[in-house]
Amino acid sequence: xxxxxxxxxxQKVKNISYALGFFTNVLKESFLFVRQKQVGxxxxxxxxxxxxVEALSIISLIALALGVVIIIQGLSLxxxxxxxxxxxxxxIIIITRELGPMLxxxxxxxxxxxxxxxxxxxxxxxxxxxxxxSVGINPISYLVVPRFFGVxxxxxxxTFYFNFFGLFAxxxxxxxxxxxxxxxxxQNLLQAMHLSDILSSLIKSLVFGIIISIVSAYxxxxxxxxxxxxxxxxxxxxxxxxVICIIADAVIASIFYIIK
Amino acid sequence: MENxxxxxxxxxxxxxxxxxxxxxxxxxxxxxxxxxxxxxCGKSTLLKVLAGIIIPDSGEVILEGQDYHxxxxxxxxxxxxxxxxxxQDSALWANKNVFENLSLPLRFHFPAxxxxxxxxxxKKALEYINLSDSVSLxxxxxxxxxxxxxxxxxxxxxxxxxxxxxxxxxAVDNDMKAKLLxxxxxxxxxxxxxxxVIADSVITSMLADNLIILKSGIILAQxxxxxxxxxxxxxxxxxxxxxxxxxxxxxxDLLDLLNE
Numbered sequence: 001x002x003x004x005x006x007x008x009x010x011q012k013v014k015n016i017s018y019a020l021g022f023f024t025n026v027l028k029e030s031f032l033f034v035r036q037k038q039v040g041x042x043x044x045x046x047x048x049x050x051x052x053v054e055a056l057s058i059i060s061l062i063a064l065a066l067g068v069v070i071i072i073q074g075l076s077l078x079x080x081x082x083x084x085x086x087x088x089x090x091x092i093i094i095i096t097r098e099l100g101p102m103l104x105x106x107x108x109x110x111x112x113x114x115x116x117x118x119x120x121x122x123x124x125x126x127x128x129x130x131x132x133x134s135v136g137i138n139p140i141s142y143l144v145v146p147r148f149f150g151v152x153x154x155x156x157x158x159t160f161y162f163n164f165f166g167l168f169a170x171x172x173x174x175x176x177x178x179x180x181x182x183x184x185x186x187q188n189l190l191q192a193m194h195l196s197d198i199l200s201s202l203i204k205s206l207v208f209g210i211i212i213s214i215v216s217a218y219x220x221x222x223x224x225x226x227x228x229x230x231x232x233x234x235x236x237x238x239x240x241x242x243v244i245c246i247i248a249d250a251v252i253a254s255i256f257y258i259i260k
Numbered sequence: 261m262e263n264x265x266x267x268x269x270x271x272x273x274x275x276x277x278x279x280x281x282x283x284x285x286x287x288x289x290x291x292x293x294x295x296x297x298x299x300x301c302g303k304s305t306l307l308k309v310l311a312g313i314i315i316p317d318s319g320e321v322i323l324e325g326q327d328y329h330x331x332x333x334x335x336x337x338x339x340x341x342x343x344x345x346x347x348q349d350s351a352l353w354a355n356k357n358v359f360e361n362l363s364l365p366l367r368f369h370f371p372a373x374x375x376x377x378x379x380x381x382x383k384k385a386l387e388y389i390n391l392s393d394s395v396s397l398x399x400x401x402x403x404x405x406x407x408x409x410x411x412x413x414x415x416x417x418x419x420x421x422x423x424x425x426x427x428x429x430x431a432v433d434n435d436m437k438a439k440l441l442x443x444x445x446x447x448x449x450x451x452x453x454x455x456x457v458i459a460d461s462v463i464t465s466m467l468a469d470n471l472i473i474l475k476s477g478i479i480l481a482q483x484x485x486x487x488x489x490x491x492x493x494x495x496x497x498x499x500x501x502x503x504x505x506x507x508x509x510x511x512x513d514l515l516d517l518l519n520e
Contacts, residue, residue: 134340134424
């Protein structure tokens, strides 16, 4: 029993040190990325296209739906308490500060996180990673860093797009319920919005992007011999990304609360 | 004869199972060294350790007189630039077409080379193996034999002086085998160092200056081809006999053609 616990503990320590080593390596290679002769730029462009452009339709739809839900629920409830103006603050808190970055992160985990883990896992099984090493190309620098930059940058941009679209959609729907002038609506929104809301959204989306790209790539590289391992690492990548993003969200929210 | 690569007491473990156990090997520069042994004895692992693709769990890898761990990134890159690796299963990059598979090593190692020169070099290589029409195809669209040829050409595209080959003629038809062998013979007649895993005794006898016999991750014999092949050791004799019985494959016409 004690031996088994010892082995389990040893394995956990090994895994954590390997993950930390992987993370450090990605950071190191990221700093070198701009300086080095670049063959990875195309991979970066493809990653931004796949993560960002191809996800725009689903992001738009979710932002629109969320905006609709908030405005309908808010406008049907708050005015009865004489707190109609609170709807703007609620929208900023829910869309900009909380759900915007988180929902975008969830979409990117489902789309790009799974794709990264699957692609790298397949490359390991098919010895493509070894082929990169044999040529002298560092797989971290060529495969992980462009995905790291691609997912992180795109998630920030998508979150801002989500915020804008969600808030704009709310305006359109509000016209059907309680028509408000365009300038009045956005003036009220801007009054309810603080720099800390934008900063919080920016930091969260950036941190989520870093988490998703690194966790997915790390799990992809954990495949050893068989394609049957790939679905297992993809599930792990998704689960770990969700959990770490939610923890990071709580930590960032707490930090902003303390600073405030 | 100067040693290009030396392994001293090298062990490689896979999930605590020894793939190589205390292996010490000398690879002389400018000669052909063939690794032989029964299936699953660690031949491919040994080849990948020699090429710097797999880092051993223990022991020393000495490259041109210097410990691999003490080499600078530039020195390692210089070594990789001078070598080419043909994988047993081709290991072509599945998400790249044939042109990209062949041009990536060139773009990586020779950033000053302009696009027209790269295109010319790739086209010339494809013409030589009669696969000019396949330039925009993905590896999955090629036959196994064609993939092998592309993998071979990819390994030679940098004009390397050290060639690692893992069963280069496995699973290819006779026409392609003849083509591959004529290319290998051409390499041998130059000053290239060839290190290969070859199960076919006929090709081995044509190529080998030195022979390494491996069994269950342990070196049974190594040295000049004639010396090892004429060994009185019964275990070595049995292994060679076993390999001789399994090979080959080659009809006399083909061998005559190759020996012209």
